[in-house]
Amino acid sequence: MPLNANWDDLRLFLAVAEQGSFSAAARLLKQGQATLSRRMAEFEAALGEPVFERSSLGARLTPLGRKLLPSAQAMAEWAAEAQVQQAGTGRTSAMQGKVRVAAPPSIAYDFLAPMAADIRRAHPGLQIEVLSAVKLLNLSRGEADIALRTFAPQDPDLLCLDSISAPIKAYACSDYVQRLPAHYGAKDLDWICWAAPYDEVQINQELRALIPNFKAAFTSDDHNVQFAACRAGVGALLMAHVQHRYTQLGQLCALPLDFGPQAVGHLHMVCHKRTAQLSPVVAVREYISAEFAYMRAQQGLHGSALEAGLGS
Numbered sequence: 607m608p609l610n611a612n613w614d615d616l617r618l619f620l621a622v623a624e625q626g627s628f629s630a631a632a633r634l635l636k637q638g639q640a641t642l643s644r645r646m647a648e649f650e651a652a653l654g655e656p657v658f659e660r661s662s663l664g665a666r667l668t669p670l671g672r673k674l675l676p677s678a679q680a681m682a683e684w685a686a687e688a689q690v691q692q693a694g695t696g697r698t699s700a701m702q703g704k705v706r707v708a709a710p711p712s713i714a715y716d717f718l719a720p721m722a723a724d725i726r727r728a729h730p731g732l733q734i735e736v737l738s739a740v741k742l743l744n745l746s747r748g749e750a751d752i753a754l755r756t757f758a759p760q761d762p763d764l765l766c767l768d769s770i771s772a773p774i775k776a777y778a779c780s781d782y783v784q785r786l787p788a789h790y791g792a793k794d795l796d797w798i799c800w801a802a803p804y805d806e807v808q809i810n811q812e813l814r815a816l817i818p819n820f821k822a823a824f825t826s827d828d829h830n831v832q833f834a835a836c837r838a839g840v841g842a843l844l845m846a847h848v849q850h851r852y853t854q855l856g857q858l859c860a861l862p863l864d865f866g867p868q869a870v871g872h873l874h875m876v877c878h879k880r881t882a883q884l885s886p887v888v889a890v891r892e893y894i895s896a897e898f899a900y901m902r903a904q905q906g907l908h909g910s911a912l913e914a915g916l917g918s
Contacts, residue, residue: 616678628665675748701731796824
């Protein structure tokens with residue numbers, strides 16, 4: 607954080623960064639655009655370099671602006687919490703703020719989106735922004751507050767707050783399963799896979815290694831499209847066999863195929879040290895951790911039932 611940056615300057619900077627233009631930020635702040643532009647110009651002069659690239663399309667952050675953004679967001683959260691504490695009414699005030707959660711597309715669709723309904727019921731003042739992409743977002747630059755990742759972080763400034771693992775299984779709709787031969791294997795299935803530019807993801811590579819001369823029956827660069835194709839009976843789709851309370855995998859059948867001990871999916875909840883303890887972030891990550899704990903409990907129950915069945 608630059609030593610000559612005060613909260614009022616950062617509040618204006620944050621409004622422009624989040625709204626994407628000076629005009630939109632001025633409307634949000636209920637002040638003139640010329641005044642806002644002058645204040646930002648003075649702020650940039652004090653810093654010694656610009657924080658925005660201005661164009662007819664709006665305002666984009668410069669490298670300095672991207673570096674400054676996480677600290678400005680953290681200060682906004684702290685300022686909101688301070689206002690709540692100063693109220694001193696003895697009552698729990700409604701939590702406010704935006705929490706951005708980055709996750710792989712399948713997790714965003716099947717896990718985070720339905721979970722958001724429960725979070726919003728408990729904290730209606732929270733804004734939940736789910737960033738669904740194969741691309742890895744940078745928590746150090748403030749591109750997200752929480753990330754659900756398939757690998758543990760290596761950066762010492764990132765905290766791995768919780769983890770869950772689940773076997774990878776093939777899924778298909780019941781109509782498709784009924785059309786399969788009596789004794790089928792992976793090579794007999796019509797596979798639904800990722801298209802370019804994501805055609806080198808792990809699932810595609812595993813199918814290529816498993817099936818000689820592998821060719822997918824259907825590809826898409828969008829998980830929602832893949833799931834819809836699977837549900838419609840186009841073919842089979844590889845996904846982690848999750849057992850959380852929000853899953854939509856109940857619409858599909860898990861096929862009894864063994865892909866080996868390496869076919870395991872991992873999911874890690876990651877936060878930056880700077881934002882991990884902010885109240886809105888804590889509220890959202892507590893919901894995620896609670897569901898991770900539920901999944902672990904379900905896996906334990908399933909394992910106990912399986913052992914009992916084998917022993918009888």
